[in-house]
Amino acid sequence: MKPDKGTTLEHHLRRLTVGQRISIILALLLLPMAVLSVVSMSVLDGQEIDFQHSVQESIDTLLPLTTLEHYLERAQVDELEAQTNTSAPNFTVLTQNIDRSFSTIETTGSTPDMPEGLITAAQRAWRDARPAVQRLVEHIRPLHLGNDRLSDTLSRKDLQQAIHDVSRARRHLATIIKARYTHAVALRHSQLRWLVWSWVVTLSVATLFIGLFLSSILRPIKALESAARRLGAGETGVRIAVLGNDELTSVSRHFNAMSEYWEATRQALLTETSMDPLTGVLNRRGILAVLEQELAAHRRHGQPLSLFMMDLDRFKTINDTLGHSAGDRALLWVAEKMRESLRGSDHLGRYGGDEFIAVLPATTQEQAQAIAQRMRQSIHDTANRDDALPTISIGIASTPEMGWDMQTLIGGADAALYASKHRPDKTSSSD
């Protein structure tokens, strides 16, 4: 059996053993999942670290500026002058922290998440604020050195300027951090989208291949199961396509051999049980089985069918006078003569003793009468010259005239045979 187009791929896959294909299925299932899991974990870890870093950076950058701004506002309302040296804010440290933040921004340089314009604006704002803040630091220093009061009265104008500049620098920095955060969120979303797509595509491809490999195992098993069921139900000609080189190929080959062997055995058995060993024509069981099948088929197609019931004349005399062997030879001879008068598509069987049945498919009653006449004549021509050979009588029954029931048809032919025995031409129809 040749593989069709649909099984070409299966043919290739079945060059591998079932065990190898199961290993590949497992690998297709586990490997992509393992790789994707590792990649996903590392991406999510990276995002987590970036997020922590971004929060830390926001705190480090904005907190000193906000604190400085807050203290400056307090100073502006002259609270500073009322402070003792212990509660005076350490502007020096705050300023250094802010300087460090800006130097970090400077060293990072411009990136997509921190555009050049924003950095320059923030730096300019801090540069503007720096002199006013520096003057403030100078004013506050005596407090840190242990003096009771501020060295000079703070200039309200200086303070206002410093607050204004620091506030501007803080707003610019906040914009930078917001821009960076927005970019980081977009990046995170894009990474997550890629991850989801990677999972979907990888698992789809893996599923497709797993499906192909699985089907190359399941299809032959299903074919075997179906073939075994059909064979068990008595169907003949059951064969499985022998593809590839795996264990199932071998099982399929053995199954086909088993099916062939079973058919041969069945055929031999059928032949043995349905043939008449003496004459070589069908026996009673065989001819009745054929008649049943032909009747069913002809009824389905509405075709006529004729039946001959034939009986040897003076056969008992041959047996009694010439012996049983002569009787056997006479039976064999008459069966051959009957066979010669029939067509290849007709069926001949020995009904029992010296009775024969012929089934003539697609034959009307008129046609059957002509054939019967010819057959009887051919036998009589020879038998009339030889005492060891019998003549025959024929009864005919035909469908649809007699209906489609087998027993009715046989009964009709039998009745016609009985009638013919008492006629000079030894042939009779059932009507």
Ligand SMILES: Nc1nc2c(ncn2[C@@H]2O[C@H](COP(=O)(O)OP(=O)(O)OP(=O)(O)O)[C@@H](O)[C@H]2O)c(=O)[nH]1
């Ligand atoms: N030699 C032989 N004789 C058989 C066989 N089977 C049946 N017979 C004989 O066939 C004969 C049938 O007898 P009848 O039916 O009276 O045959 P007949 O002399 O032709 O008589 P009608 O049928 O009435 O014409 C019997 O003698 C059976 O013993 C067989 O296989 N071989």
